[in-house]
Amino acid sequence: MRIALLSMAILALCACSSHEAGPASGPVTAPATRIAASAGEHAFQPEINAADFIAHVRTLSSDAFAGRGPGTVGEDKTIDYIQSQFARIGLQPGNGDSWLQTVPMVETTADESAVLHLSVAGAQQALTFGNDMVVGTRTGQARVNLKDSPMVFIGYGVDAPERNWNDYADIDVKGKTVVMLVNDPGFHSNDARLFDGKRMTYYGRWTYKFEEAARHGAAAALIIHDTAGASYGWDVVKNSWSGPQYDLPAKDDPSPRLPVQGWLTGEAANALFTASGQDLAKLRDAANKPGFKAVPLNATAGLTLNSKTVEKSSHNVLGLLPGSETPDETLVYMAHWDHLGTHPGETGDNIYNGAVDNATGVAGILEIAEAFRSANIPPKRSILFIAVTLEESGLLGSKYYVAHPVIPLNKTVAVVNLDALSPIGKARDMTVVGKGSSQLEDLLKLALAKQQRHIVDESNTAAGYYFRSDHFNFAKAGVPALYIDSGTDLLDGGQTAGEAATKDYTDHRYHKPGDQYDAATWKVDGIVQDLDAVYSVGELLANNGQWPNWYQGNPFKAARDAMRPSPVPATKK
Numbered sequence: 001m002r003i004a005l006l007s008m009a010i011l012a013l014c015a016c017s018s019h020e021a022g023p024a025s026g027p028v029t030a031p032a033t034r035i036a037a038s039a040g041e042h043a044f045q046p047e048i049n050a051a052d053f054i055a056h057v058r059t060l061s062s063d064a065f066a067g068r069g070p071g072t073v074g075e076d077k078t079i080d081y082i083q084s085q086f087a088r089i090g091l092q093p094g095n096g097d098s099w100l101q102t103v104p105m106v107e108t109t110a111d112e113s114a115v116l117h118l119s120v121a122g123a124q125q126a127l128t129f130g131n132d133m134v135v136g137t138r139t140g141q142a143r144v145n146l147k148d149s150p151m152v153f154i155g156y157g158v159d160a161p162e163r164n165w166n167d168y169a170d171i172d173v174k175g176k177t178v179v180m181l182v183n184d185p186g187f188h189s190n191d192a193r194l195f196d197g198k199r200m201t202y203y204g205r206w207t208y209k210f211e212e213a214a215r216h217g218a219a220a221a222l223i224i225h226d227t228a229g230a231s232y233g234w235d236v237v238k239n240s241w242s243g244p245q246y247d248l249p250a251k252d253d254p255s256p257r258l259p260v261q262g263w264l265t266g267e268a269a270n271a272l273f274t275a276s277g278q279d280l281a282k283l284r285d286a287a288n289k290p291g292f293k294a295v296p297l298n299a300t301a302g303l304t305l306n307s308k309t310v311e312k313s314s315h316n317v318l319g320l321l322p323g324s325e326t327p328d329e330t331l332v333y334m335a336h337w338d339h340l341g342t343h344p345g346e347t348g349d350n351i352y353n354g355a356v357d358n359a360t361g362v363a364g365i366l367e368i369a370e371a372f373r374s375a376n377i378p379p380k381r382s383i384l385f386i387a388v389t390l391e392e393s394g395l396l397g398s399k400y401y402v403a404h405p406v407i408p409l410n411k412t413v414a415v416v417n418l419d420a421l422s423p424i425g426k427a428r429d430m431t432v433v434g435k436g437s438s439q440l441e442d443l444l445k446l447a448l449a450k451q452q453r454h455i456v457d458e459s460n461t462a463a464g465y466y467f468r469s470d471h472f473n474f475a476k477a478g479v480p481a482l483y484i485d486s487g488t489d490l491l492d493g494g495q496t497a498g499e500a501a502t503k504d505y506t507d508h509r510y511h512k513p514g515d516q517y518d519a520a521t522w523k524v525d526g527i528v529q530d531l532d533a534v535y536s537v538g539e540l541l542a543n544n545g546q547w548p549n550w551y552q553g554n555p556f557k558a559a560r561d562a563m564r565p566s567p568v569p570a571t572k573k
Helices: 002-019 050-060 063-068 071-088 206-215 235-239 266-276 280-287 355-373 396-403 440-448 471-476 494-508 525-544 558-563
Strands: 100-110 115-120 125-129 135-136 143-153 177-181 220-224 244-247 260-264 297-323 326-337 381-390 412-417 429-432 452-456 480-484
Touching: 050 063, 050 071, 050 355, 050 525, 063 071, 071 297, 071 355, 071 525, 100 135, 100 235, 100 396, 115 266, 135 297, 143 355, 177 206, 177 297, 177 525, 206 220, 206 260, 220 480, 235 260, 235 326, 260 440, 260 480, 266 280, 266 297, 297 355, 297 396, 297 412, 326 396, 355 381, 355 412, 355 525, 381 396, 381 525, 412 471, 412 525, 429 440, 440 452, 440 480, 471 480
Parallel strands: 143 177, 177 220, 220 260, 326 381, 326 412, 412 480, 429 452
Antiparallel strands: 100 244, 100 297, 115 125, 115 297, 135 260, 143 297, 297 381, 429 480
16 A cells, blocks of 8 residues: 555656646655555645645545544544655655654543532532533643642732733742633723733733643642633533643653643632632622732632553654755744544544644645645745644644754744634635734735735634644744634625634534534635735745844744844834
């Protein structure tokens, strides 16, 4: 099978010449691992087009790929497919002579029969996994015991000196269980003067909140869920925390870790606060005001959490198109290949296919790679295509890559990230997540102008999407990153139709088994247009010698300036 498929790849490469493909940028090395997955008899074309895009999506999101769970047979099929497509296109292995970068991981599966026992004003409350709470551990320990841990309401759990805000002021939480709100101060109060108002900052992300609680020595941290503040319902939390959870080994990730971390439903939190003699609504209002002081609850928490832990590895997949003149300078296109796998304990459809999230992104970088490889004039700079793993587990694959880059970060020109493109048709606009960040937007505006389109901000800035995808690890390291999403002002139905379609996906398919390819409803002509636009951005960067920077005032600009000895002066947003 392997030999046959490699032969097919070679034949496909030969066939590309009939489409006036440009000259090869170097020898093509055969994949070093199994090449077992294909898109059947589909005949791929050199240009970005709907049929090719759909062929990739249908394959990657099929039941045969079992939800693309890291460390499963779904991973084997997924990375084999991506490697085979990189080889067919004519890329070189991106990590030396290998298509893969091994990402060490710890798989932890919590015993979901665990019960969180609360002693509240002398009365007992028993919170069950999934219904009332979810919990997990990042310690790698098979058993974690939480015993009689005093509970403290810590507001938003934020310590931000530059904003003169510290929810941990004047209280010692060592050994205690902190309970906190999701999102940022100012979100629920609609106060634009607090943090960034409705726009979530990094302080609003649940990952930050757990890390900060760990830095302050807490034994456990629980976030109170509310749909508006989280931007997703409880089912998303429950599904995301059920089954195997993945993490980098502690030696590969210096961020602080809690013994126990998790979420409470809003109902469970209300019951806890009421029994403790507190009014959660009033405390939420108090937490939205500067100078808030943490409030000890008349309650303790206890838990025995048994988990199965296994050391495994997953893989980033890398394909390289070497530059013709300055091959050491590299542009990166990136998408995460992983999703939530299969949940055997669930009734009905338990395969989380992840068609939109993120078979669309992987299909997108494959289409862009094909277009670059088939161009009449090869790019002067190199282009690296990375399909990263473990995004759904906390952006771990990209985190590992940034810590162990195959291309030095100071030689990485920029990153374009594709994640969950919306198959809802052509739009008059394109969403830039984190709009107003970098000079990459200036190049995107040029590309969109040719399409008679324009850039818009994300519609739900409170959701913090900028901190929820893989570009963020590159951004923190200083590399300018562009994270695009499809537009919502649709040619067919306008803004009303676009917002309705987005809400429908979020409510019914996001991180649910229903995220599947549907030929009857998917409209991918808008995605093709989006891919053409970000291809144009890369085409400019691959050939014009520009080193884009962050806009003045962006918090990541200092890191970029430090890595580039003669940075291009930044423009103001």
